[in-house]
Amino acid sequence: MILITGGAGFIGANFVLDWLAGSQEPVLNLDKLTYAGNLETLASLQGDARHTFVQGDIGDGELVAGLLTRHQPRAIVNFLPP
């Protein structure tokens, strides 16, 4: 399991699609869905158990701590804008 932040954005969503095209390792995708987030890009992953989408803010410490505890990702890849 890897955690992607901003995985509904331009670069992040394409990273998720590319990752799952070449790996069975699941992706936990945390994105706030601002104006820049677009779940349509990830429509082909509907029903794919390797992709878990969570709408939320990386600034929400309680949410992030809970996700880290529950899913124990081995890596975090951050695609948020600066």
Ligand SMILES: NC(=O)c1ccc[n+]([C@@H]2O[C@H](COP(=O)([O-])OP(=O)(O)OC[C@H]3O[C@@H](n4cnc5c(N)ncnc54)[C@H](O)[C@@H]3O)[C@@H](O)[C@H]2O)c1
């Ligand atoms: N787009 C490019 O051509 C390009 C080129 C080089 C580097 N980059 C870098 O890649 C990264 C991603 O760029 P992008 O174009 O995909 O950005 P984007 O704006 O398309 O996507 C950012 C995503 O982050 C989400 N997001 C924003 N704030 C959030 C928060 N607080 N919590 C959770 N999710 C949040 C948005 O909903 C969106 O889905 C950036 O760091 C950018 O600087 C982009």
